[in-house]
Amino acid sequence: MKYAYPVTLLCLLLCFSCRPKKTPAKTDAAAVRELPPELHTDLYGNWVGDFISISGEEPDYEDVARINIRLTRITAEGVEGRSVVKGNDRPMKGALTVTGNKYAFVMDEPGSDRHDGRFEFFIMGDTLKGRWKAYKATEVKNPVKEFTLVKKPFRYNANLMLPEDWEYVDYENGRMQTELYTNEDGTVDTSINKVYRAASEEVYKLNGSASELTEKQLKNLKKLDLEIIRNTIFARHGYSFKSKGVRQFFDQVDWYVPVTNNIDGALTGMEQKNVALLQRFEKYAQDNYDSFGR
Template identity: 40%
Template sequence: MKKLGLVMLSLILLTSCKKDKVNQLETNDQEEVYAEESDLGIISDFDKKYGLWSGDFEADVVNHENSGVYSSLNIFTIVVQSIKGKKVEGYSVSAGNVRPFIGEVVETTAAGQYIVVKEPGDHKYDGVFKFTISPDKSSIKGNWYSNRKDLPVISRKFDIKKKDFNYDPTVMLKPYIEEVDGYEEESTMVDWINDREKIIKYDGGEYVTSVNRAASEEIYRINASTKKLSEKELKNLHKLDLEIIRNTIYARHGYTFANRGARQFFNYVDWYIPLYNNVENELTDVEKSNIKLIKRLEKYAEDYYQQYGR
């Protein structure tokens, strides 16, 4: 739990603690969300003509005078669809946004291809990528610079590895194994985003503390992609359990979560590669059936709140 707590600690809260609006795809009703059109046109389906790289997208330069809530760490993906001469085309995927880019190879050295590409500029979070593709294409290292200087994060850095995306219905979430005081201990999935206040009373007074939802070990056992689930299997689960089990379906398909509350549980998962902002047509009949059942049960499920240190 401590390691996951450290990951969640990277979600920096500044002056105004605004809560994300609930993303419909990740909670209740399916909502189709498409990449915005630009002068580059609609992004074509992913292909592997050149390469895909994915990994940590870390906040590098932060505007501390701007009030807001942001994630200092996200998982993101760069897809380079083609390099023809010096011209480079592709797209980036991060926090629910799939954004096309176009640019050029500035120079090629022993360190690799140094590339500068620009997103269209018609979206709040568009910017410029400057990165180097290693000679063997195994990694990309560089920075992203926001077009706007009034956002909480002005630039991000990344050193990401080449990946292959293949849908695998069998992949599961796994608990962290922590060493605490010489003993190994499994972590607990905690929702650090949607905390709530609780009044603690004691002799002589009371104080207010924050409590958070915790998931049970069932999220590591129940797979909603491989078999049709029954109400009996799910009806006693916490609401957070149901949310995570359902969102894991989308994660297997490479869905990029716009909602921070959903995103926090997949930032550390080694098999997760965000690629698409709509996967509805990719869901199997089993998955669609399970999603429908889980959503119905979520409406009546309760959550387990507890005070956690981090």
């Protein structure tokens, strides 16, 4: 019995030595080193400007939206980015060709949405210029767009306001109004005119991101006033609006950069409270319609 322990110990040592050795897990640092190096990072960021429909070969300036082409990763293996326009936030991938100081890109959206397509553009200096073509040209109203963009940083700023020298008229949602008028000879004729609703000066005075709004401030406002004040809160967070009726008030604002179609969790507590109050007043507010020149 006195030899049992050495024999047992020898068997255990042999068993452990025969076990297959585990390959040590790669460290995060090693995994990072295996990624291809990023190139031309100075091109990263938001490239923002007008997304203009092409009718035939001519630009259709009645159909314009603000687009953001955001470049997020460039390597020798390819390019990644996103397109944000008209409430759509789509990933895209492609390739880059560099010739001198010209960077030419071909970028494809996934194709799972009927509004997806191919972007072909180039960057020279501080300008990005190109065209987009829909994959499903027969399923969209305007299958070809062109754009000339400049780089714009996005920073949330609660104090951003709409320009004071603009005319805030809802030209996208006019309606026909019939009016009767009496001629000099006493006969009565009918006049049919298109009329629109207009906002008051309160849209560039009340800030729902910087201070808590009160019922007293809102109770006499027009419905359009309330809508614009509420949507300005969303615009400060870079929300991309789908409705042209809303986009008409923000697409030409210099500070507005559409970066996302989802701002869940982005609003401050005060902004959430103000949005709820504005929506409550919108339900019962009215608008005055009048004739305006464009």
